[in-house]
Amino acid sequence: MAEPTALDLRADVVALTAALVDIPSESRHEARLADLVQAALAAEDHLEVTRVRNNVVARTVLGRDSRVLIGGHLDTVPSAGNLPHHFDGAELFGLGSCDMKGGVAVMLHAAAALTRPDRDVTYVFYECEEIEETANGLRHLAETSPELLAADFAVLMEPSNAQIEAGCQxxxxxxxxxxxxxxxxxxxxxxxxxxxxxxxxxxxxxxxxxxxxxxxxxxxxxxxxxxxxxxxxxxxxxxxxxxxxxxxxxxxxxxxxxxxxxxxxxxxxxxxxxxxxxPGALPGLTVPAAREFISVIGRPPAPKFGWTDVARFAALGIPAVNYGPGDPAFAHAPDEHVPVEQIRACAGTVTSWLS
Ligand SMILES: [Zn+2]
Structure with a gap:
């Protein structure tokens, strides 16, 4: 199957996930995917797009009194022979489907759909999350352009079964x-x-x-x-x-x-x-943006036991949670997959939260 040559942000969010899976982006090889993400976002008049290495930051600049950040990494672990994608019943299979191209698709979908969000939104797509910490794209942005990460609250779209996992140990x-x-x-x-x-x-x-x-x-x-x-x-x-x-x-x-x-x-x-x-990260569920996000989801948050990049936001003084489609138990597995309905649920939640 031929790799996609452009991303259609207004396509169905599940089709968009499948297209993302079919663009290989193992850590340190994200350039092509970052190019396509950058090009698709730059075509949206309501977004200001910045590229730093293979990190792409898209921001609305509407002068709202609060700003939320939605983040996701572009890279995957090495292939386990699980490309291209395929569907089996209600699941989308393929490398990175769960960790975390389903989440990236939700971000791209929201970035295009939310032309006038009620808060300003920063979408951060970054490289090298799956390898040594010193290569991490979010770390690089925090060190070189922290102003791009400024926000009152952050959501990291790591797989969490479409429920909020707060803080991290x-x-x-x-x-x-x-x-x-x-x-x-x-x-x-x-x-x-x-x-x-x-x-x-x-x-x-x-x-x-x-x-x-x-x-x-x-x-x-x-x-x-x-x-x-x-x-x-x-x-x-x-x-x-x-x-x-x-x-x-x-x-x-x-x-x-x-x-x-x-x-x-x-x-x-x-x-x-x-x-x-x-270091760990405090859950920070008491800020107003977090409380509203929880009420849209309607399910109580769960604690996060593993370490994720939410701790990086905590270090910048930004409360952050994990929320994304997919069961983290299938991340990095040869039979990696994501439930189609969770991708749709997350896309619906994010857009109604910020509409
Ligand atoms: Zn991940």
């Missing part, structure tokens, strides 16, 4: 180390076994009771877990070192320093080295 990884003394295993009493010593770390993890934290009526479930363990030198050596890697997922009312202090307290007596961290 923070995450950090730490390596907890035990030290012993090496010796021949035939004379174990001459040494001190660092792997045995790790039992105490594992005991503390097993006994740990993760907190459930309520914020804005949402319950965030934390977690502290071993995600790796490394130790041992040879089959006849008492090991002198063992490393347990732990991952702490924490509710967004805790900042990184507080989360680190907590982990250090749990593993008191052991050296703890932090290797990776990302």
């Amino acid at each position: 923070g995450t950090l990884r730490a390596v907890v180390t035990t030290h012993g003394r090496r010796s021949h295993s035939a004379r174990a009493w001459m040494g001190h076994n660092a792997v045995h010593e790790a039992a105490e770390i594992l005991n503390r993890l097993a006994a740990y009771e993760p907190a459930e934290v309520e914020i804005d009526g949402l319950t965030y479930r934390e977690g502290l877990n071993a995600v790796g363990i490394q130790g041992g030198i040879a089959g006849n050596v008492i090991p002198d070192r063992c490393e347990v890697t732990v991952n702490y997922r924490f509710a967004p009312d805790q900042d990184i320093p507080a989360a680190k202090r907590h982990v250090e307290e749990i593993f008191e007596g052991f050296p703890v080295a932090f290797v990776d961290e990302a």
Whole structure:
């Protein structure tokens, strides 16, 4: 099947999703899709369009007293042989259908349909969400042109089964180390076994009771877990070192320093080295734009446990939620798909919210 050569923003939103799926856009290869998105949006008189690398920002400039931002990434993970798209019953299958070309189609549909929205709207299409954080297009915009991201409230159209997922938990990884003394295993009493010593770390993890934290009526479930363990030198050596890697997922009312202090307290007596961290994001459901959005959807929001780019908006002082078509459990899967009816539901919600 030939790839589309232009995007028709007034086509049916499901057909638009299918067209987007058929334009490959693996991370770092978004240029062609970004070109088509830019060209289609630039043809709309009511939008001001800016391109920064393969990031496309389209804004209404109506002088409204509030502005909302709707964001979505253009890239996908590498193909799993799941192109072009196909339909099976009420589902649209294909690479990126769920994560997140259904959401991108909703954005493009809304951008064309909402010529006089009741709030100003900024649509942000960005590159490189699926790869290392330093390449992330939203991060690049935040660093180089933060004025393009200015808004009172942001909706990220990541797959969330067409319901609002608010905030996101923070995450950090730490390596907890035990030290012993090496010796021949035939004379174990001459040494001190660092792997045995790790039992105490594992005991503390097993006994740990993760907190459930309520914020804005949402319950965030934390977690502290071993995600790796490394130790041992040879089959006849008492090991002198063992490393347990732990991952702490924490509710967004805790900042990184507080989360680190907590982990250090749990593993008191052991050296703890932090290797990776990302802050959470408070749900921010109390701002007026968020309250209106929730009332249009008519279903209570759910907490977001994974980390997403909503935290980036939180860092800019912009409350943000995830809301998009598709079950996130199918993101990145070879049988990735999105329910057609969820694409339509999201398109209807976004347009009636801002009409
Ligand atoms: Zn995604």
